[in-house]
Amino acid sequence: MTFDGSRYVSNAVKALPPSGIRKFFDLAAQMENVISLGVGEPDFITPWHIIESSFYSAERGHTSYTSNLGLLELRQAISDYLEAKHGVGYDPTNEVLVTTGVSEALDVAIRTLVSPGDEVIVIEPCYVSYKACVLLAGGTPVIVDTHVDNGFRVTAEDIASRLSDRTKAIVLSYPNNPTGAVMDCATLQRIAELAKERDLIVISDEIYSELTYEGTHTCIAALPGMRERTVLLNGFSKAYAMTGWRIGYACGNKHIIGGMMKIHQYTMLCAPIIAQKAAIEALRYGEEAKQRMVAEYDQRRRFIVERLNAIGLTCFEPTGAFYAFPSIAASGMTSEEFCNELLREQSVAVVPGNAFGACGEGFVRCSYAASLQEISEAVTRMERFLADHAR
């Protein structure tokens, strides 16, 4: 008899839908000459001084475990950065946890806060992990849709209408993946008031905060009364082109961070020391390289939005992250049909909007973390695709 491993997989894991993004990458990876606007990852290599300082520290023998919380020097640098940038500081001894990417910080935050039956507000379209992490923690994700007519910004009223006695937390994520929407300060203030009124925790994934092209990013933890009830997540993957180093962090109330630390110490032990050393260098000396990358993204952003609109894929103006989220209404196709056919016929990979939640249907995510030349060629191919399918 053949061994059927699937019988041993837990029901919770079996019930998890596979990521709609992954499915697409796997398809694209099997094809040749594909231009990919699919990946949510910088096309830059980590700035050389960051790589060098990390390798140099390894050469000097820094190859050990670190404190479970992460190197104190890094926690201090994170606190200093947040204080200088957003006016909200944290005690590095017990309010900052260094993690293996925001991915781990998110999972650990949700597992720390959520008991079976608790509800968590998830605002869609959004990064694919939020719902999955809530489900794995035994919680219930309660979805709040956002729409293009409101710039994909959630309002306090939208959230209030979905609260119940079991709501424990709200996951916020601005600048947003996949829409590129940012949040204005006034709306954030109203959401903060609601969180205080209804005694909710805000898990704020601000991984794209440095990629804000117009105005300034408001960190919700810096609003009055929000420092204690926000678990602030951020990291190095996007702003410093450091996805492969796997470094992120969580800041918040010492009891919540202490709870997160417990899970982290049993499951991860600590983030890799060479990556922590790299993160220290990034915070101390990475500003110039970061600004150069941000300026490039901004140039590409303007270019892709103008071109998409010109070919009839109406695109709301994203002012954060590195994604454009055009409507594909002109094609008459569903998001999945559009992406499958575009890949098959024109070898261009973009991601169906519904991979980020049902309300993303009718849109596709185009990452502009690609060269101008690639973006230009991809949009030209999309134009050809639309012409071939003119109704």
Ligand SMILES: Cc1ncc(COP(=O)(O)O)c(C=O)c1O
């Ligand atoms: C909104 C958002 N949060 C978190 C992550 C994961 O980041 P990290 O590389 O720090 O795990 C991503 C990656 O695409 C993301 O888009």
